[in-house]
Structure formats: structure tokens, C-alpha cells
Amino acid sequence: MTKEKKKKNHVPVRLNALFLAVFFLFSVLIFRLGYVQIVQGEEYHRSADKKENVTARLDAPRGKMFDTQDRVVVDNKPLYSITYTRTQKTSAEDRQAIAKKLAGYIQKDTKSVTERDKKDYFIFLNKKEVESRISLKEKKGLSDDAYYNLMLDRITKKDLKSFTPHQIKVLAIKREMDRGYALTPQRIKIGATQKEIAAISEHLAELPGVDIKPDAKRDYPYGDTFKALFGQVKQIPQSKMDYYVSRGNERNDLVGTSFLEQQYESLLRGQKSKMKFVTDKSGNPVGDPVEVDGSRGKDLILTLNMQLQQKVEQVIEKELKQAKSGGSAYANRDLTSAYVVMLNPENGEVLSMAGKEYDKKTGKYKNAPFGTVYNSFAMGSAVKGATVLTGLQQGAITPNTHFYDAPLTFGDGRKMKSHESLGSIGPVKALEASSNVYMWNIAMKLAGYDYSHKRYIDRHVDQAFKTLRDSYSQFGLGVPTGIDLPSEATGYNTGVSDQLAQAMFFAIGQFDTYTPLQMAQYVSTIANNGYRMQPHLLKEVREPSVQPGKMGKLVYKFEPNVMNKIEMKQEYLDVVHQGFRQVMVGSKGTAAAYFKHKSYNPAGKTGTAEVDKKSRLNNKTLIGYAPYDHPEVAFAVVVPNVREGSLNNEIGAAALDEYFKLKKDGNKKN
Known part of the structure; x- marks a missing residue:
């Protein structure tokens, strides 16, 4: 066989090998693509819809105060709080249903419930009835805010007196729940009793979003002595909401609202513990959150003896x-x-x-x-x-x-x-x-x-x-x-x-x-x-x-x-x-x-x-x-x-x- 003929026979062999290799690679690729789409497609689809949120949990304990002789004058008393965390899809009706159930398990102070709170709640419970008190002529041309204000005006003292003590308690609980934001625990009650903790623990499955969390409350070893000037710690007043939010606070934070607690809020305020949530597109949590511990606020030594x-x-x-x-x-x-x-x-x-x-x-x-x-x-x-x-x-x-x-x-x-x-x-x-x-x-x-x-x-x-x-x-x-x-x-x-x-x-x-x-x-x-x-x-x-x-x-x-x-x-x-x-x-x-x-x-x-x-x-x-x-x-x-x-x-x-x-x-x- 001549040299030229041998060369011609060798070329097809190489081409066949190349085609075979390409075919094999395409087969692997197609097989992998099919596996990803069919077997793992749903999982990847969920992953594509996920996003990570970092949401503040409850405040860390505040710093303590000491007198000039290093005696503790303002301390933190450990206790448990009942909290509620809602999702982005939670409706007002959902919160109402949970508030009614909670009212059967806990006591709630209703002294802070205002007349406006009662009017809003009456409209929530009896919207159609209140709307019937406004004629079409009166409603014509009104903005939504003006229409709602007119509804408020149509609520009588008799309407407000119709609330039972139990309904007012439900209102007080729901009002706290409404103040919260998605995936942010909102305190419903600070200082739950052992009886309340036991009752809620037993019924947590029927109380979505409700939890029992360790918390702290200001404690005064010297009773009323100088207590007024130590100041108070409360939720952010509505009148100062913009100020605190601009400084990095969340709307449901507890802050010093008077005297020394207010004056030195930036020092006394602890570094919050945080929870990292993974949510779907609807904002619902996926899996368990990862907690990041916070730290207590700084301590103040006062000149006071x-x-x-x-x-x-x-x-x-x-x-x-x-x-x-x-x-x-x-x-x-x-x-x-x-x-x-x-x-x-x-x-x-x-x-x-x-x-x-x-x-x-x-x-x-x-x-x-x-x-x-x-x-x-x-x-x-x-x-x-x-x-x-x-x-x-x-x-x-x-x-x-x-x-x-x-x-x-x-x-x-x-x-x-x-x-x-x-x-x-x-x-x-x-x-x-x-x-x-x-x-x-x-x-x-x-x-x-x-x-x-x-x-x-x-x-x-x-x-x-x-x-x-x-x-x-x-x-x-x-x-x-x-x-x-x-x-x-x-x-x-x-x-x-x-x-x-x-x-x-x-x-x-x-x-x-x-x-x-x-x-x-x-x-x-x-x-x-x-x-x-x-x-x-x-x-x-x-x-x-x-x-x-x-x-x-x-x-x-x-x-x-x-x-x-x-x-x-x-x-x-x-x-x-x-x-x-x-x-x-x-x-x-x-x-x-x-x-x-x-x-x-x-x-x-x-x-x-x-x-x-x-x-x-x-x-x-x-x-x-x-x-x-x-x-x-x-x-x-x-x-x-x-x-x-x-x-x-x-x-x-x-x-x-x-x-x-x-x-x-x-x-x-x-």
C-alpha cells in the first residue's frame, strides 16, 4: 500500500473519534439539563424566589445606672413578654381572630385605650352599619380620608358604651398587634405571668405568630427614690417617630422617653439581637431563622449619692x-x-x-x-x-x-x-x-x-x-x-x-x-x-x-x-x-x-x-x-x-x- 493511501484511511478514523466524543459530551449535557429541569427544577425555582432579610428582634437589655458609690440604682429585671410577629400576608381579620383567642389566655391593661381607638375598632367591626349612616349625597366627592373622618363623626357615645370589657381587652391586644411590622416581633404584653405562659404554650399551634420571648424591664432597687428623674422607657411616641426612625430605630422599639433615660438613650440602648430570615416572594419565612446575639447597653455612673x-x-x-x-x-x-x-x-x-x-x-x-x-x-x-x-x-x-x-x-x-x-x-x-x-x-x-x-x-x-x-x-x-x-x-x-x-x-x-x-x-x-x-x-x-x-x-x-x-x-x-x-x-x-x-x-x-x-x-x-x-x-x-x-x-x-x-x-x- 502506498504512503498516500495510508494517509487517506487515517483521516476518517480521526473524524469518527471526534464525532463520537462530541456526541458523548452532548449526551451528558442533555442528560444533565434534563436532570436539572425535571428532578431539581422545583427546588431551583424556589431558590430563585428566595431572598434574605435581616430583621431586628427584641431590644437587648439597656445599660444600668449606678450612683457615685457604685450602688446599682437602675437595673434590668428579667421577665417574659408575649410577642406577635406577622407576615406580609396577615390581614386585619387574621389579627382580630388571634387577638380574640389571646384575650382568653392573658390579662391586658386597657387604661391606654383612647376614644379614637374605640371608634376605629367600632368601624372595623361594623363597617357596613356605619357606612349606612352616610348618604350618597354626603359621600359624593369626598376623599378616602374625608370619608373615613365622616364615619368617625357618625359614631355615637352609645356605640362606644356598647363595648363589653372583654371586647375592650381584645381591642387593646389587637392595637398592639397592628403596630407591628412584617417579621418584626411586637410586644403584646411585657411581664407575662407563669399561668399566662403555660396557657399560651399549650395553645401556640392555634396562635400563629404568637411567641413567648425573654425580655427585661427596668427595676429600681431604691424604690421611688429619684425614680422620676431616672426617666421612663416606652415605645416611641408617634410625635417623635420620624426622629427615631432617621436615627436607625425601628418603629416598635422601646426608647427612653423622659429625663436621664431620654438624655442618654444612645448610650443606654443595647445592641439588638437579630434574626436572619429567608423568605419567599410573598414575604413568608422559609426554614428556621439564624439568630445573632446582641449586647447590653453601656452603664452610667451618676454623680448622685x-x-x-x-x-x-x-x-x-x-x-x-x-x-x-x-x-x-x-x-x-x-x-x-x-x-x-x-x-x-x-x-x-x-x-x-x-x-x-x-x-x-x-x-x-x-x-x-x-x-x-x-x-x-x-x-x-x-x-x-x-x-x-x-x-x-x-x-x-x-x-x-x-x-x-x-x-x-x-x-x-x-x-x-x-x-x-x-x-x-x-x-x-x-x-x-x-x-x-x-x-x-x-x-x-x-x-x-x-x-x-x-x-x-x-x-x-x-x-x-x-x-x-x-x-x-x-x-x-x-x-x-x-x-x-x-x-x-x-x-x-x-x-x-x-x-x-x-x-x-x-x-x-x-x-x-x-x-x-x-x-x-x-x-x-x-x-x-x-x-x-x-x-x-x-x-x-x-x-x-x-x-x-x-x-x-x-x-x-x-x-x-x-x-x-x-x-x-x-x-x-x-x-x-x-x-x-x-x-x-x-x-x-x-x-x-x-x-x-x-x-x-x-x-x-x-x-x-x-x-x-x-x-x-x-x-x-x-x-x-x-x-x-x-x-x-x-x-x-x-x-x-x-x-x-x-x-x-x-x-x-x-x-x-x-x-x-x-x-x-x-x-x-x-
């Missing part, structure tokens, strides 16, 4: 009860409240903010620490330290200026006087004996009035108001103190008058009003030689503790903040220091009877502001600091509506006694 807080509350209540039950003709039957604030003047730390208010319903006194920040009063002579310093700074007086304290008479026949005629006195004696006449002379000087000739040299009464008010504000009177709470009252600015007498009343604390906290900051500024410190309740922020009895890692420490420094000669401040000390120990001292023998050497100023002359009601006040030569505590006492007595001094002395007693005892932990 809880033992001192309790002691001061006890002092206030004891003195109020004794004064209110007095048997004299002018017994303090109108006496209903008293407030005390104690600060560290050097750094602004709040040591105690205590208040007591009489509750007519219970016939008992309740803790009302918020009154120290949000209630304002005319404070009387306690502001005279600021008046003297204003006069010195403005050149109206010098440390050696004397005025003759005797009744002042004016052209219209008015007579204005101090509680007693004191003769020729300087600023120190004026503070000691609480001379009104001396302060009035300062006001007249500032207003350009020459009393000796009964005429104006250069009339500027309005400027006297501005000068006094601007000066007072440097001490924290009439302006925000800066305390770390969501808001605070700043007192009432009575405006400006062109009457000289009103400027004179301003100078003795009977014109504008101030809060007890403002008074404490004012006297702290004097104690601190003109440095006005920001009062604050937060001392430190720490990571959650991992070992019982030990604090977590330090994250943040509050640094004392000087809000302003009063540019004033030290000799002027020393005048007031001397005057305030004489108030407590001098022969004419208005508080000497209560403080002159105290070993902690206090300084301060009393005040009385007339509230109702006919009823003989006055606001009694006391401000001060101790020891006077090296102040470590400054305080303010305010007792509104006092008929007689020195309740301000009694409360102030007892509160200071408790402070120094605790210091001596070393603040032993409970």
Missing part, C-alpha cells in the same frame, strides 16, 4: 409633716411641698436633688425631684448676694459704703422698710441682717434716683432692670443651668417696668422667679469665687460589666465645664463671703439660731418672698455652702406657701447634717 438622696427625702418629709400639723392660729395648712438641691461647687456634680409634694388623693407625700428643675418661685432675700455684687461691680457701692437703714418714704406717701431698722450699715451687715433698705439703695443708684432729694438725677429705671437681670444671669439666675436633662425651666422673666418700686422689689427677689436648681448654681458660683460650673448628673460611662461586683471598662469621663467666669475683684466676692458667714453666726444672722454651733462652718443666705399677704403665705428659702473657707457642698432649700416658722432653716440644717454625717461614716454601702 443615693444614701444622701434618701436621707434628704426623709428630712423634707419629716419637717413638712411637723409643720403642716402645727396647732397655731396660722398653722401651715397650705404647705404642700419643699425642695432641696445639693451640688459640689468645684465641679458641678449633683449630689442630691430631692423634692416632696403632698398628694391629696393618697393623703401622703410623694417624691418629686423634678420640682427642683421645673418649678420656679419668687425667692426673696436669698438673691441679695447677687444684688450686692452687682452694686459693687457697677460702682453703685464700695465695700465701705454705708446706708442708714430706716423706713423710706416717697412722695405718694408710701413707706418701705426692712423687718427692723438697723441704723448705719455696710454691705456685710446688710447681708447678715437681710436689710431691704440697703438693697433698695443699690437699685435706686442703678436707676439714677437720688433719694436724699427725692428726684432723678438721670432717670433710667429700665436700665436698672437690665443691669440687675444681666448680672443675675452670670450666676445662673433666669437662664439655663446647663444640667444634662432633656429640658429645664428657666423661671419667669417678669419683664421691665418704668416704676422705680418694681426695680427695688427686683433687688430683693420679689419680681422674677427662679428654680431651686438655679438657686443652687447661683450660690455655687459665689462659693467657687465666680466660676459658674455646669451642674451634671453623669459622671462616667462604662462598658457592661462582665464580672459581678466589678465595673466595666471606662469609656468616658465627664470633665467639669466652666460655663462662665464672673470678672469681678476678689475683694467684692469676699464681702459676700463675709456677709453669708455672718448670716449663719452673727448676732443679727437670720439663720444663726440653726447654724452657729455647726462644726462644718456653713455660710449662706435666707429669703422670704411674700406670696399672698391676706393669707400670710410666703416662700421661704435658704442657700449656702460649707465649709465657708473651703466649700465642698453648696445647697438650696425652697419651701413654697409657708405661713409661719423657719422651715427653710430646719430643712437646710438637717440636710447638711446628713451630708457631713455620711462623709464621716464613709458612705457605707447598703
